[in-house]
Amino acid sequence: MTTKLFGERVQRREDLRLITGQGRYVDDLGRDALAAAFVRSPHAHARIRDIDVSAAVDVDGLVAIYTWEDLPERVRDPLPLLIPHPALTHGRTAYPLARDIVRHVGEPVVMVVARDRYLAEDAAALIEVDYEFLKPVVGIEEAAQGAHLVHEDVPGNLGAHLVQEVPSASGAGAREAIEAAPHTLAFRLDFERSASMPLEGRGVYARWDPDDRSLRVYSSTQTSTSVRMAVAAKLGLPLPSVEVIAPDVGGGFGVKIVHPWPEEVLVPWAAMLLGREVKWTEDRREHFISSAHERGQVQHVRVGFDGEGRILGLDVTILHDHGAYTPYGIIVPIITATQLLGPYRIGAYRVEFSSIYTNTVQVTPYRGAGRPQGVFCMERTMDRIAAHLGLDRADVRAANFIQPGDFPYDQGLIFQDGRPLIYDSGDYPESLRMIKELIGWDGFAALKAEAAAEGRTIGIGLGCYVEGTGVGPYEGGHVQVTSDGRVHVSTGLTSQGQGHETVFAQIAATELGVPLDRVSVVTGDTRRFGYAVGTFASRAAVMSGNAIALACRKVRDKALRIAAEALEADPRDLEIEDGMVRVAGNPGASIALATVAVLSNPLRYAFDEEAKRATQFSGAASMDRPPVAEGEEPGLEGRDYYSPVRSTFASGMHAAIVETDPDTAEIKILRYAVVHDCGRLINPMIVEGQIHGGVAQGVGGALYERMVYDAHGQLLNASFMDFLMPYATEVPFIETAHLETPSPLNPLGIKGAGEAGVIPVSAVIAAAIEDAEGITIDRMPISPSELHELRGRATS
Amino acid sequence: MKTDGRPAVSEALHEITLTVNGVVREAKVPGRRLLSDCLRHELGLTGTHVGCEHGVCGCCTVLLDGDPVRSCLTFAVSVDGHEITTVEGLSGPGGELSPVQRAFSECHALQCGFCTPGFLCTVTALLRDNPAPTEDEVVEGISGNLCRCTGYQNIVKAVHRAAELMGDEA
Amino acid sequence: MKPSAFDYHAPRTLGETLEVLAGAGPHGKVLAGGQSLIPLLNMRLAAPSHLVDINRVTSLDTIAVRDGGVRVGALARHAAVERSAAVARAQPLLGAALRLVAHPVIRNRGTVVGSLVHADPSAELPAVLTVLDGSVRLARHGGGERDVPAGEFFTGPLESATEPGELAVSAFFPALPARAGSAFCEVARRHGDYAMAGAAAVVVLDEDLRIASARVACVSAGPVPVLLDMSEVCAHRPAASDDWDAVARAVRDLIDPEGDIHATAGYRRHLTGVLAARALRIAAQEATEDRDDATGGPR
Ligand SMILES: Cc1cc2nc3c(=O)[nH]c(=O)nc-3n(C[C@H](O)[C@H](O)[C@H](O)COP(=O)(O)OP(=O)(O)OC[C@H]3O[C@@H](n4cnc5c(N)ncnc54)[C@H](O)[C@@H]3O)c2cc1C
Ligand code: FES
Numbered sequence A: 001m002t003t004k005l006f007g008e009r010v011q012r013r014e015d016l017r018l019i020t021g022q023g024r025y026v027d028d029l030g031r032d033a034l035a036a037a038f039v040r041s042p043h044a045h046a047r048i049r050d051i052d053v054s055a056a057v058d059v060d061g062l063v064a065i066y067t068w069e070d071l072p073e074r075v076r077d078p079l080p081l082l083i084p085h086p087a088l089t090h091g092r093t094a095y096p097l098a099r100d101i102v103r104h105v106g107e108p109v110v111m112v113v114a115r116d117r118y119l120a121e122d123a124a125a126l127i128e129v130d131y132e133f134l135k136p137v138v139g140i141e142e143a144a145q146g147a148h149l150v151h152e153d154v155p156g157n158l159g160a161h162l163v164q165e166v167p168s169a170s171g172a173g174a175r176e177a178i179e180a181a182p183h184t185l186a187f188r189l190d191f192e193r194s195a196s197m198p199l200e201g202r203g204v205y206a207r208w209d210p211d212d213r214s215l216r217v218y219s220s221t222q223t224s225t226s227v228r229m230a231v232a233a234k235l236g237l238p239l240p241s242v243e244v245i246a247p248d249v250g251g252g253f254g255v256k257i258v259h260p261w262p263e264e265v266l267v268p269w270a271a272m273l274l275g276r277e278v279k280w281t282e283d284r285r286e287h288f289i290s291s292a293h294e295r296g297q298v299q300h301v302r303v304g305f306d307g308e309g310r311i312l313g314l315d316v317t318i319l320h321d322h323g324a325y326t327p328y329g330i331i332v333p334i335i336t337a338t339q340l341l342g343p344y345r346i347g348a349y350r351v352e353f354s355s356i357y358t359n360t361v362q363v364t365p366y367r368g369a370g371r372p373q374g375v376f377c378m379e380r381t382m383d384r385i386a387a388h389l390g391l392d393r394a395d396v397r398a399a400n401f402i403q404p405g406d407f408p409y410d411q412g413l414i415f416q417d418g419r420p421l422i423y424d425s426g427d428y429p430e431s432l433r434m435i436k437e438l439i440g441w442d443g444f445a446a447l448k449a450e451a452a453a454e455g456r457t458i459g460i461g462l463g464c465y466v467e468g469t470g471v472g473p474y475e476g477g478h479v480q481v482t483s484d485g486r487v488h489v490s491t492g493l494t495s496q497g498q499g500h501e502t503v504f505a506q507i508a509a510t511e512l513g514v515p516l517d518r519v520s521v522v523t524g525d526t527r528r529f530g531y532a533v534g535t536f537a538s539r540a541a542v543m544s545g546n547a548i549a550l551a552c553r554k555v556r557d558k559a560l561r562i563a564a565e566a567l568e569a570d571p572r573d574l575e576i577e578d579g580m581v582r583v584a585g586n587p588g589a590s591i592a593l594a595t596v597a598v599l600s601n602p603l604r605y606a607f608d609e610e611a612k613r614a615t616q617f618s619g620a621a622s623m624d625r626p627p628v629a630e631g632e633e634p635g636l637e638g639r640d641y642y643s644p645v646r647s648t649f650a651s652g653m654h655a656a657i658v659e660t661d662p663d664t665a666e667i668k669i670l671r672y673a674v675v676h677d678c679g680r681l682i683n684p685m686i687v688e689g690q691i692h693g694g695v696a697q698g699v700g701g702a703l704y705e706r707m708v709y710d711a712h713g714q715l716l717n718a719s720f721m722d723f724l725m726p727y728a729t730e731v732p733f734i735e736t737a738h739l740e741t742p743s744p745l746n747p748l749g750i751k752g753a754g755e756a757g758v759i760p761v762s763a764v765i766a767a768a769i770e771d772a773e774g775i776t777i778d779r780m781p782i783s784p785s786e787l788h789e790l791r792g793r794a795t796s
Numbered sequence B: 001m002k003t004d005g006r007p008a009v010s011e012a013l014h015e016i017t018l019t020v021n022g023v024v025r026e027a028k029v030p031g032r033r034l035l036s037d038c039l040r041h042e043l044g045l046t047g048t049h050v051g052c053e054h055g056v057c058g059c060c061t062v063l064l065d066g067d068p069v070r071s072c073l074t075f076a077v078s079v080d081g082h083e084i085t086t087v088e089g090l091s092g093p094g095g096e097l098s099p100v101q102r103a104f105s106e107c108h109a110l111q112c113g114f115c116t117p118g119f120l121c122t123v124t125a126l127l128r129d130n131p132a133p134t135e136d137e138v139v140e141g142i143s144g145n146l147c148r149c150t151g152y153q154n155i156v157k158a159v160h161r162a163a164e165l166m167g168d169e170a
Numbered sequence C: 001m002k003p004s005a006f007d008y009h010a011p012r013t014l015g016e017t018l019e020v021l022a023g024a025g026p027h028g029k030v031l032a033g034g035q036s037l038i039p040l041l042n043m044r045l046a047a048p049s050h051l052v053d054i055n056r057v058t059s060l061d062t063i064a065v066r067d068g069g070v071r072v073g074a075l076a077r078h079a080a081v082e083r084s085a086a087v088a089r090a091q092p093l094l095g096a097a098l099r100l101v102a103h104p105v106i107r108n109r110g111t112v113v114g115s116l117v118h119a120d121p122s123a124e125l126p127a128v129l130t131v132l133d134g135s136v137r138l139a140r141h142g143g144g145e146r147d148v149p150a151g152e153f154f155t156g157p158l159e160s161a162t163e164p165g166e167l168a169v170s171a172f173f174p175a176l177p178a179r180a181g182s183a184f185c186e187v188a189r190r191h192g193d194y195a196m197a198g199a200a201a202v203v204v205l206d207e208d209l210r211i212a213s214a215r216v217a218c219v220s221a222g223p224v225p226v227l228l229d230m231s232e233v234c235a236h237r238p239a240a241s242d243d244w245d246a247v248a249r250a251v252r253d254l255i256d257p258e259g260d261i262h263a264t265a266g267y268r269r270h271l272t273g274v275l276a277a278r279a280l281r282i283a284a285q286e287a288t289e290d291r292d293d294a295t296g297g298p299r
């Protein structure tokens, strides 16, 4: 393996098309397709009394109008509950078009198909829906009181309730341990809603071929294989007749893992029914009110600890706002509840969450998926303990760390994949040392005093996290070497900018000993690979990366077997370099991988010059064995799957220095530092890009972004004017250092990196502001206005 | 969302001529056709992206007579007779990448690529007007474009790098 | 998010424009830079049946420094005014405010006059026009022209004195007298956003370099730009020695802003005080330097 590409800062192979305007996003396809638009509920909670489409039918270019009544069996059924869980006793999902009741502003009620989107919107605007208002349920605590119900048959608006409890070594429960502890604290924390908000919204484009009765669907999704199964099932089509392709996708960050969206069912259905291509491109307003949000939680914390700040018992009760529906189950609160523990070994732990329905957009994972809330809880707790005891905040953390010798470390909980939460590896003390050094933790007090002398207020904060990445069940890879020596790699999971075409090619090139430019990678296209789970939970590199490596190893073994025969050598003496299989130490004895590919496929027909070598009279084959030996298959290709026993746990620590303006209460991040450990790095450039993007989203979540609902369930800031995603002017320069603690769980030793950047940011910024201001920060995000109000309360 | 949206029984079409990326293109569009939609759907130049249709994200930024503007906040008919440059027109005649394009790839200034065409157009004009911008000028120059993937750090780096490449070539 | 249909008009002369506007009456809308109007059309929050595009009326694309001020024609883009050296000399407050309006790309298309007619109480230029006591010139078909002073031009949030059928042909920003200075300060959530609070200030000194007049127009502090005369509060103190905290307190007492999702009313009140005092302080400082200028005289 001399073609060393693994670990290199290789430039991305997807860039060329994207910087020249040649990318293919869903809305770039199907220029002649009909356009769909939706009439969406303007009310948060209402009963539909009547739908009058008469004014719309004269609209020029109108093709069809559908309401729930028009939908056939299966299509009209509620959308699937994707991840059932025994604790989700009252899971509820939406109908693709509202039936009788709408439960959030933005719920689709009527589908319109017309010649173009302008005309479809004209028709939609003329459709009159008569609503009877029902009491909107907004606000997580109001909803939890259950005075009014989102779903008539869900008492207390309680969708799920789950308790997990890990006793201390001596068998004491958390509450008992807290009672017995020398010091205790109790407090409440709040975390508000944000959203993935990719710059490309969702989109679906469907082509029905009436001649061979097959359907091709393009969707801006994080899981094409699963959309395919859902669409086939909904439309009653044989699976082989449905193909789903995720073309270039303009960002996902979680929201596009949810499926099938109503539009993913309705657009293909309409295309079949009409015998025409149909496309729907979500606009920004639709994305705000009819996709998904995340993050909103209220947490009540009780903690008991000793004089060094070691936690003896921790008891957390979480109210989780799930919005109107639970298509993605309770993954988010489960992750909060389990990943809250971070890099710490604590005495006894009890966590309880209630997942509550409200008349707002549904809540499904957004990058970080419950972890930012959990880390906020734990890290705020660490800071409170330090403040209570008058200890250094970093020292309190260090006192609680799991030590490098403790791995594998079992936290005693059940993780989001239904498997035990066992950390595979990590080096938390080293991470802490690195982050302290990077940010200048020890010298900060002097800096702060200097600033104070100039009338400036600055503060420093620190946050640690552990992230379970690479969750199962599996991913697969297929690798084929064709007779021109090219390597074609495919995997079922999808890409939204993570650079999979590059990193998977790096893996394949390294494993197979071929130049990078011979390798091409296809993701998210069910025509190429049908079995996959999807891209989420920082799993793509771990799962597909390892699957592709394993598939490559199969191909390599086979190539060596065939080459050994051709070269009359022992396969163990062969190596592949630069696309040539050669006998180690004997440069003369070699055969091109391309030729091996030719020989791997015994032929009757020579389709080109090279192929002649594999035909039956070429003399290449042994006469004693069948042309395809037992246990072999024709072709130089391999398929393999990677299915880990459990997740692998990445970790990291962030620190920031902020300045707050004494007059205007503006908050500025002066420095932001990251120490990041995701095991072995395939491409450091790409990992750093993931960190930068994650931190930027974290900064958005900490200081700018929130979903503001009024008491009527109207989203007051459903536009980019008022939902404040940071621009370049708001994101600080990010200083990054890597620590590489390989995972023992997978062949490549890698861990996921996609979500990490976002996870601790709110905790870190809250800590830094608290340090600067000397005011307790217990809810995030925080704006200058809120900081001003807090100052007022602190002085009054 | 209630409007008096009169049914467009027969919407008047306007014949317009645009010079797009140096090529004269003709189209028949209703008055309300946004330039972004005209470029993407009438002219098939799908490199110009649409992320918000209210002027904030900058994905749709194109050059109008050389200056960056939001194509989602411009009616196609308004710019009849004018010159438009889209991302497809940034490369040289032989397809060679512009310094800005090269720098973006080199510095990993794009991930999903959806915001990229808007940044490329904005930065192309920025560097034409100010070939050696300071850090603040770069940040100010790209401050009207959102990117949800990169955190901007590598975009800023790419702008400096592009300035360097242009300097080398000049 | 696509606009509903409208009849599109593209007049080439002022006369033609006024005629079309007269014909369209209350169903017509002027399209200038479109940077405020088109978002509303795209969201179908506005649906005029006639759109009168003035982008071809090149006679309106003017920036003139004369008559003791700057006259900006209806087609002059923010960017052009911002870049004009003549404007910077004659009325520097305009450029200072323009740099805070949106982002450079929006300024390439948006017009100064459009911004005034749009009359967003959070916008910078209405405050500038107000503090300078400028005016907007309106014209209608067959009716000649009328100049509306800033104090009467802004009538409510997104409402101006421009009547249906009228075109704002230009706006006039008077220059400052001698020994005067100006400043614009604001705080926005993100760089380029409409401000949560802001203030345009003009300070004029007397011969002894004491503050003779101090005026400030506040952004986002009411339904229209809120003009405060702080001359009394600052009365006759030398610029350098004024008690700016007292000025901030006085400003807070005089305004009654509303809260919204970005800022509580209390914060806005506080912030407006900070920014008004800050803008006045910088303006006073500038005025002092203005006096120190070798050339002196009006700029
Ligand atoms: C992302 C974004 C951010 C922005 N941020 C800011 C900001 O921070 N501060 C700020 O001040 N502005 C901001 N704006 C608005 C921008 O400054 C606009 O350009 C300006 O408000 C309107 O000018 P326009 O020429 O685009 O007017 P248009 O959008 O064309 O018109 C606006 C209104 O004025 C009317 N009108 C325009 N011209 C005339 C005329 N000559 N006679 C009669 N009626 C007329 C129109 O009919 C319409 O009702 C922002 C815009 C965007 C898209
Ligand atoms: S699509 Fe034009 S600015 Fe967002």
Ligand code: FES
Binding pocket: A199, A250, A251, A497, B109, B110, B111, B112, B113, B114, B115, B116, B146, B147, B148, B149, B150
């Ligand atoms: S690269 Fe995805 S939005 Fe910028």
